[in-house]
Amino acid sequence: MKPAPEAIPNDLCPVATQLTTLMPGDWRALKPVVDRAKCVKCAVCWLYCPVQCITEKPAWFDIDLRICKGCGICARECPHRAISMVEESDG
Amino acid sequence: MADTATLPNKPKTIVCDGNEAAAWGVVLSRPDVVAVYPITPQSSLVEYVSQFIADGTLDAELLNLDGEHSVLSALQGAALAGARTYTATCGPGLAFMFEPYVRTPGLRLPMVASLVTRDMLTPQCVWGGQQDAMTVRECGWIHMYCETVQEVLDTTIMGYRIAEHRDVMLPVNVNHDGNYLSYGVARAELPGQAEVDAFLGEKNVNWHAALDPLRPMAIDPLTGGSGGPGPSMFVRYRKGLCNGMQNALRVIEEAHADWARLTGRHHAPLVEEYRLDDAEVALVTIGSMTGAAKDAVDALRSGGKRVGLIKVKTMRPFPVEAMARALSKVSAIAVVDRAVSYGWNTGPVYQEVLGALYRARHMIPAISVIGGLAGADITDGHFARCIEMAFKAAATGQAPDGPVWINEND
Numbered sequence A: 001m002k003p004a005p006e007a008i009p010n011d012l013c014p015v016a017t018q019l020t021t022l023m024p025g026d027w028r029a030l031k032p033v034v035d036r037a038k039c040v041k042c043a044v045c046w047l048y049c050p051v052q053c054i055t056e057k058p059a060w061f062d063i064d065l066r067i068c069k070g071c072g073i074c075a076r077e078c079p080h081r082a083i084s085m086v087e088e089s090d091g
Numbered sequence B: 001m002a003d004t005a006t007l008p009n010k011p012k013t014i015v016c017d018g019n020e021a022a023a024w025g026v027v028l029s030r031p032d033v034v035a036v037y038p039i040t041p042q043s044s045l046v047e048y049v050s051q052f053i054a055d056g057t058l059d060a061e062l063l064n065l066d067g068e069h070s071v072l073s074a075l076q077g078a079a080l081a082g083a084r085t086y087t088a089t090c091g092p093g094l095a096f097m098f099e100p101y102v103r104t105p106g107l108r109l110p111m112v113a114s115l116v117t118r119d120m121l122t123p124q125c126v127w128g129g130q131q132d133a134m135t136v137r138e139c140g141w142i143h144m145y146c147e148t149v150q151e152v153l154d155t156t157i158m159g160y161r162i163a164e165h166r167d168v169m170l171p172v173n174v175n176h177d178g179n180y181l182s183y184g185v186a187r188a189e190l191p192g193q194a195e196v197d198a199f200l201g202e203k204n205v206n207w208h209a210a211l212d213p214l215r216p217m218a219i220d221p222l223t224g225g226s227g228g229p230g231p232s233m234f235v236r237y238r239k240g241l242c243n244g245m246q247n248a249l250r251v252i253e254e255a256h257a258d259w260a261r262l263t264g265r266h267h268a269p270l271v272e273e274y275r276l277d278d279a280e281v282a283l284v285t286i287g288s289m290t291g292a293a294k295d296a297v298d299a300l301r302s303g304g305k306r307v308g309l310i311k312v313k314t315m316r317p318f319p320v321e322a323m324a325r326a327l328s329k330v331s332a333i334a335v336v337d338r339a340v341s342y343g344w345n346t347g348p349v350y351q352e353v354l355g356a357l358y359r360a361r362h363m364i365p366a367i368s369v370i371g372g373l374a375g376a377d378i379t380d381g382h383f384a385r386c387i388e389m390a391f392k393a394a395a396t397g398q399a400p401d402g403p404v405w406i407n408e409n410d
Helices: A044-048 A073-077 B018-029 B043-055 B068-080 B091-096 B098-107 B131-135 B149-164 B193-200 B230-263 B287-302 B320-327 B348-359 B380-396
Strands: A030-034 A054-056 A061-063 A083-087 B012-017 B033-036 B061-064 B085-089 B112-117 B142-145 B172-177 B185-190 B271-274 B281-286 B307-312 B314-316 B332-337 B366-370
Touching (some): A044 A054, A073 A083, B018 B043, B018 B085, B018 B112, B018 B172, B018 B193, B068 B085, B068 B098, B091 B098, B112 B149, B142 B149, B149 B193, B193 B230, B271 B287, B271 B320, B281 B287, B281 B380, B287 B307, B320 B348, B332 B348, B332 B380
Parallel strands (some): B033 B061, B033 B085, B112 B172, B142 B172, B332 B366
Antiparallel strands (some): A054 A061, B271 B307
């Protein structure tokens, strides 16, 4: 005999019934920006990215900013210095 | 080992130790899932329960797990799935259980777990003492301490009634002293199964958080922080737990009163007042030491001394009003602890009693006595000396500075 959900006191076991998704990109502090002129598609960033957010474009590699958490490993490892980390602004 | 061939359908009398009494209390409470890891002096308790399950005396799922952390974590899942659950532990096992232990009250899971109290390391020891249970008294579990083998059996059953009450919904520790109660043998009355079934009523332990495919949910999501609804939501759950604890004071009294009607056995639910009404001084005791303390009181009463005793049954929630009422009757006390409060250089019960004295606006000399550590005996002779100290404190208005260690010169 279970009481209706609205009849259960809201100060007992913590329960969440509304699920929201929080993507890594929602809390990033620095974002990688690719300089397409310098990128030679060597794929070093693609190899190193821990969250696998590097995507291939016709002439360069780009970043999926919904998933990128801003760790900066790609910028550090890029042999052509084609990626720079830029501070995020609000909004 | 008692005869396990038949279910105890009718009330009967057995002779057993405290660990077996607890196991019989478990059998009669009919848990669905029992998870165990053995540890001295609890081991024979879970061996009894395991044997009862093996023999078919108790129809429950038995989980022999790799450690106490797993034991309580498994029981959390079982309780959330609707099972009545049981475990027992003590000392280092309780320490290893600590992470799920602190989570269980906040999940409001009404389990019963015996603590067969054992003194804490270090020095290394395997004997009785209440340092383990006293160390975890601030985690949100209800703590009741037993005096006799019979009280262990009865309180184990009452524990489920209290834990599962909708105004409480909290886990209960039924504590009995390692060695003195775990292995001490006495006569015990087993209630009938039908009586216990009626006393405990319909089992429903997860009505507040039942998993439901039609209502997907996450149990225990991240709650709190400094922004949004976090702070107020966190306070709401904390206050809810505190309210459940305060409600438990009433529910514990009701459960003991109903149990007395059912069985004729009266156990004081919160604090027991023993020969207190015209007493000038009193001992304050907790657990199995109380038997020897009552003997000492009786002997001195025979000699015309006006001495009584106050026993703590329920340590959490602390029954401050009942304790304040009892303390108001006397003009000096000696509080005997089987554990140490390192921070206060006294016993832990002593500090709680000081709080109750303040509530009662009753400023009397109070002596902290520490004894019975790591299996040491507290004899009626020790208690007679404590009473003597209390009379001296009443006469002079002064209590000794610092604790009296009664086994120091044994």
